Amino acid sequence: MVRIGFAYNQKPDDEEARTGDDEPRADEEPPSSSRILQTRNDSTSRVAGAFQPQHTSNRSSTDDEYAEWDSSETVSAVEHALSGLGEVVRLKANADFPERLRAERPDIVFNMAEGLRGVNRESHVPAMCEFFGIPYSGSDPFTLSLCLDKARTKECLAYHGIPNAPFQVVHDASSYSGALRFPVFVKPVHEGSSKGITERNYCRTPSEMREQVAFLLDRYRQPVLIEEFLTGAEFTCAVLGNGGDAHVLPIVGMNFEVLPSGSLPVYGFEAKWLWDRPEQPLEIFECPARIDEALRCTIERVVLAAYRVLGCRDWSRIDVRLDAAGVPNVVEVNPLPGILPDPADNSCFPKAARAAGLSYDELIQTCVRYAADRQGVSLPSNAARRRRMGVARAAASS
Numbered sequence: 001m002v003r004i005g006f007a008y009n010q011k012p013d014d015e016e017a018r019t020g021d022d023e024p025r026a027d028e029e030p031p032s033s034s035r036i037l038q039t040r041n042d043s044t045s046r047v048a049g050a051f052q053p054q055h056t057s058n059r060s061s062t063d064d065e066y067a068e069w070d071s072s073e074t075v076s077a078v079e080h081a082l083s084g085l086g087e088v089v090r091l092k093a094n095a096d097f098p099e100r101l102r103a104e105r106p107d108i109v110f111n112m113a114e115g116l117r118g119v120n121r122e123s124h125v126p127a128m129c130e131f132f133g134i135p136y137s138g139s140d141p142f143t144l145s146l147c148l149d150k151a152r153t154k155e156c157l158a159y160h161g162i163p164n165a166p167f168q169v170v171h172d173a174s175s176y177s178g179a180l181r182f183p184v185f186v187k188p189v190h191e192g193s194s195k196g197i198t199e200r201n202y203c204r205t206p207s208e209m210r211e212q213v214a215f216l217l218d219r220y221r222q223p224v225l226i227e228e229f230l231t232g233a234e235f236t237c238a239v240l241g242n243g244g245d246a247h248v249l250p251i252v253g254m255n256f257e258v259l260p261s262g263s264l265p266v267y268g269f270e271a272k273w274l275w276d277r278p279e280q281p282l283e284i285f286e287c288p289a290r291i292d293e294a295l296r297c298t299i300e301r302v303v304l305a306a307y308r309v310l311g312c313r314d315w316s317r318i319d320v321r322l323d324a325a326g327v328p329n330v331v332e333v334n335p336l337p338g339i340l341p342d343p344a345d346n347s348c349f350p351k352a353a354r355a356a357g358l359s360y361d362e363l364i365q366t367c368v369r370y371a372a373d374r375q376g377v378s379l380p381s382n383a384a385r386r387r388r389m390g391v392a393r394a395a396a397s398s
């Protein structure tokens with residue numbers, strides 16, 4: 001039977017994270033250096049004009065510490081999906097991971113580990129798999145590190161003529177050279193899952209920008225990306241496959257009208273983690289997006305071009321936004337896409353998969369199959385697997 005290693009990072013229990021009285025062990029330190037994201041001291045809305053964001057209240061705190069890691073529900077759901085292909089070996093990506101990986105030597109690893117620390121954290125698991133010669137799913141260490149640096153990603157896209165917003169990277173608040181058109185949007189260069197991305201990041205003037213850049217530099221201890229704000233519609237695109245087989249699943253469109261009145265058209269921390277509640281879900285996604293054929297084709301072309309030049313493999317999710325001229329620009333690329341299993345959780349990749357007729361299990365299994373094909377690992381066909389399960393069930397009941 002095929003042995004499938006499953007590499008993941010799991011959030012500590014909600015209770016532990018809240019009380020803080022059971023701190024994570026050193027080998028489970030979360031990726032971000034920030035423990036609590038606090039908004040700045042001035043509570044007054046400083047944005048006038050087109051958008052009037054409702055800023056998070058004065059000194060309120062929004063804990064984004066573990067935003068990148070997966071919940072126990074997601075880990076269990078993925079394990080269940082993988083068990084449809086073979087025997088699953090759980091490999092929590094903590095300090096014991098290298099020894100466990102070497103001792104277990106699975107036939108292939110399904111990687112969804114976001115990593116422990118540092119700007120190359122997403123690359124550590126794939127790099128270790130390569131070191132031990134063990135096949136794994138998804139992009140290689142280089143692509144994972146590249147995509148976790150939003151600025152280097154944009155340089156690569158720009159070199160290949162793939163549209164993305166004009167930008168600058170700053171290491172201190174005073175080094176902005178003044179070349180961008182306002183409004184701008186600022187964000188930490190090495191984060192994901194909307195860490196450090198709140199409505200405050202929309203800046204109409206250089207002085208607002210300097211203030212927020214100083215805040216982000218201090219809070220996240222990494223350079224800040226300053227981009228021209230893309231004013232058009234936003235989409236996110238799930239991609240599956242490799243080479244000529246790579247294809248975009250039905251495109252997910254963002255309907256910002258469902259956000260609280262006065263908020264910005266931004267899918268950031270507030271929309272993802274504060275305003276979208278199980279008791280009151282935000283119906284922000286439309287899938288398939290209601291766009292005409294021509295725009296769909298243009299978005300797909302841009303997305304697949306980005307997927308290829310960045311070296312993405314097996315799967316990725318690519319965020320796109322139209323500029324003022326209606327041209328699709330790549331916002332960022334996620335080679336380790338979020339995959340929350342519960343349809344109520346508003347997770348884009350599973351949603352796009354469902355629209356394509358793929359169940360959650362089929363989505364995970366398809367990703368593993370692409371990885372296995374690339375690396376010459378043979379997996380049981382779906383039919384063979386079902387037959388074997390039937391025989392096992394019959395034997396157990398006799």
Ligand SMILES: Nc1ncnc2c1ncn2[C@@H]1O[C@H](COP(=O)(O)OP(=O)(O)OP(=O)(O)O)[C@@H](O)[C@H]1O
Pocket residue numbers: 165185187191192193194195197227228229230231234265266267268319321331332334
């Ligand atoms: N240049 C921009 N112009 C307009 N909106 C932007 C821009 N950059 C980011 N945004 C908004 O901020 C959101 C979050 O930005 P981004 O996707 O870069 O962050 P992330 O934390 O990596 O996201 P994810 O949760 O998808 O990993 C985008 O979905 C978009 O709504």
Ligand SMILES: [Mg+2]
Pocket residue numbers: 319332
């Ligand atoms: Mg994004």
